[in-house]
Amino acid sequence: MHHRVRKTAPFAAVLTLAVALGFGGGFLAGRAPAVPLTTGPAVIHAASAAHEAMDQAHEARVKAFPAKTAGLGAQPLQHRLLGGVKVFEVTAREVQWEVEPGVKRTAFAYNGQVPGPTIRVTEGDRVRVILKNQLPESTSIHFHGLITPNAMDGVPFITQPPVKPGQSFTYEFVARPAGTHMYHSHHGPDQITKGLLGAFIVAPRDRSKEPRVAADVVLIVNDGPLGYTLNGKSFPATQPIVVKLGQRIRIRYMNEGQIIHPMHLHGLPGLVIAKDGHRLAQPYTADTVNVAPGERYDVLVAANQPGVWALHCHILSHAESAEGMHGMVTAVIVQK
Ligand SMILES: [Cu+2]
CATH class of the missing domain: 2.60.40.420 (Cupredoxins -  blue copper proteins)
Known part of the structure; x- marks a missing residue:
């Protein structure tokens, strides 16, 4: 499970702890602009004011942490079981994603999340991933690190046609090898950096060594x-x-x-x-x-x-x- 802090009671505790430990002040110590030893009192005063402003800006950002924004990525993706197959559905579409408070950028998201939802399966599971494309451009999914049948490798014009806007494509394979992998777009210059990505984690069938x-x-x-x-x-x-x-x-x-x-x-x-x-x-x-x-x-x-x-x-x-x-x-x- 993810031990993450939400803007509720633990948040206050986190901030209290951060302040008590001097997270804000100590972390940036020594980064104020150097003042030459030979400068006169007026110059020193001006430099001092500048470094105070810099410190205040730094402190404000640290005190805002963890700042609340709309949207949280990498949430667990539920599957449905259909004839022994774990079926996942991901819909790609454009969203406005708040990367930090008040800063929204045009992103491409799976199921409205950046990163896309986290898929967790067990080695040997038969997995089906249904991709629906609601983007204004074609796309595909490559399962990075997984060993799939070649036709499921997700590379347009090598193993499949691109999935055009409004179309769907179904990927199916047996999850292997165990380990930390990813799924992401394999089309266009910026679909991944815009957000079409997610974690694909395959737990080993034998968990005794985990x-x-x-x-x-x-x-x-x-x-x-x-x-x-x-x-x-x-x-x-x-x-x-x-x-x-x-x-x-x-x-x-x-x-x-x-x-x-x-x-x-x-x-x-x-x-x-x-x-x-x-x-x-x-x-x-x-x-x-x-x-x-x-x-x-x-x-x-x-x-x-x-x-x-x-x-x-x-x-x-x-x-x-x-x-x-x-x-x-x-x-x-x-x-x-
Ligand atoms: Cu870096």
Whole structure:
């Protein structure tokens, strides 16, 4: 399940915790513009006022986190069972997507969500995905990481005709291999970056070797027409991951953008256990996981230090600006 904070009672607790731990003030310390030692009192005063304004802007954005916006992506997609087949339906259409408070962008969404709803099945399941196209342009779905019959691979003019506006297409295959995969458009230059993407997670049939975790978190990074986003939202509208001290979580990073994003988690080094859905023979520890377009990494994080731990892309322009943190920033909040 997703341990996400909504704008209800836990939200206040999160903010209280964030303030108590000095998340706002401490995080940006040392980034005020340097004042040369030789400047006179008036110059110092002007520089001081500028840095105060900068700090106030930064503080306001941190205090707004997690900011409320319309729409939440990557929600679980329910299936119906039809003759032993798990049937999922996704409808692609254009929406206005609020990426941060007051900022709406034209997006392409599956079932009105960016990212599209999360599909979870078990290895060996027979799966049917019915795509309905209500977009103003043709589309298709490619199941990225899954091994499907060739005709179900979703590449227009290679394995199928494009699905034109108003048309449907039915994909059917046996879910394999187990692991963290994705589904997304395979048509046009910007359908994925506009939002036609989602997580497709295949649990192993034998779950005895699966790590036990308190939360299984999908974290999809994207860049393009919607800006720099984590699960379709930009800071301060990103969702924090809330966990109790001593628990362990699994973060499934996926990159649906066009550039690499080194995702850095403060305070809590992670154990990388899988790449592109495949279990690593030798898991390794890292605090920065460099997620290239198309890649997925499964990372176990032991929440063994209380506090609000920033989680952000380490290409700084994707996370910081003169007006404060933006884009690919969220936090892992470890509660005592
Ligand atoms: Cu980045």
